[in-house]
Amino acid sequence: MPTPHISAAAGDFADVVLMPGDPLRARYIAQRFLQDAREVTSVRNMYGYTGVARGRKVSVMGHGMGIPSISIYATELIQQYGSRVLIRVGSCGALRHDVKLREVIVALGAGTDSKVNRMRLQDHDFPAVADFALARQAVEAAEKRGKPVRVGSVFTSDLFYGPAGQTYEVHERMGMLAVEMEVAGLYGVAAEYGARALALLTVSDHLRTKEALSPEERQTTFDEMIELALDVAAAQ
Ligand SMILES: O=P(O)(O)O[C@H]1O[C@H](CO)[C@@H](O)[C@H]1O
Numbered sequence: 001m002p003t004p005h006i007s008a009a010a011g012d013f014a015d016v017v018l019m020p021g022d023p024l025r026a027r028y029i030a031q032r033f034l035q036d037a038r039e040v041t042s043v044r045n046m047y048g049y050t051g052v053a054r055g056r057k058v059s060v061m062g063h064g065m066g067i068p069s070i071s072i073y074a075t076e077l078i079q080q081y082g083s084r085v086l087i088r089v090g091s092c093g094a095l096r097h098d099v100k101l102r103e104v105i106v107a108l109g110a111g112t113d114s115k116v117n118r119m120r121l122q123d124h125d126f127p128a129v130a131d132f133a134l135a136r137q138a139v140e141a142a143e144k145r146g147k148p149v150r151v152g153s154v155f156t157s158d159l160f161y162g163p164a165g166q167t168y169e170v171h172e173r174m175g176m177l178a179v180e181m182e183v184a185g186l187y188g189v190a191a192e193y194g195a196r197a198l199a200l201l202t203v204s205d206h207l208r209t210k211e212a213l214s215p216e217e218r219q220t221t222f223d224e225m226i227e228l229a230l231d232v233a234a235a236q
């Protein structure tokens with residue numbers, strides 16, 4: 001059962017997995033939000049935990065940075081461990097001036113400069129979209145909490161340090177809310193293996209205004225996003 005990247009045994013993972021990029025955020029989520037959390041994998045320090053949230057078995061596992069990394073973990077969780085619902089809980093940089101720091105974005109779809117989904121689809125465009133039911137549940141849960149979310153498309157970039165100035169205008173004109181590095185890959189993997197996926201993203205910095213959350217603010221805002229992700233997880 002162990003894979004080259006995950007050392008967990010069969011049955012160690014829940015069918016629903018929250019996935020932050022940072023493995024230490026995975027540990028933080030497990031310690032703060034899961035009851036009876038136990039570590040199920042730590043290969044390469046990419047920590048995974050399983051516990052209980054809202055009375056339901058839930059796992060959390062880091063996915064690293066970039067599409068290649070998330071694709072490995074998402075594929076192995078689905079294919080080897082039977083996970084069916086993957087919810088990325090990540091950070092992003094706002095592209096549009098009207099998107100504010102701390103906002104939580106429900107990433108309905110993702111454009112990308114990566115070729116991975118074209119590799120899957122004979123070089124044709126692939127609609128990298130969230131599972132609709134998960135997205136709707138996230139929006140409804142946010143409304144119930146009185147903390148509405150932003151819903152729309154994001155841009156998944158292979159480059160964190162890219163030719164920024166040249167691309168922001170185009171992305172904004174095409175209606176993209178923010179930039180991050182994994183969503184299009186996650187949605188492609190989910191489609192390929194018949195799983196369901198959603199990404200929730202907290203705006204941690206603003207690419208136009210150069211504002212950024214302090215470490216303390218990051219934590220508080222991320223907590224709100226994680227509560228939302230757990231609302232969605234509990235509904236499965
Ligand atoms: O905070 P996470 O989830 O890692 O997400 C964003 O942060 C990383 C870049 O700093 C990339 O992984 C990007 O997608």
Ligand SMILES: O=c1cc[nH]c(=O)[nH]1
Nearest residue numbers: 091092093179180181
């Ligand atoms: O990928 C990312 C994540 C956060 N902020 C950015 O500018 N890019």
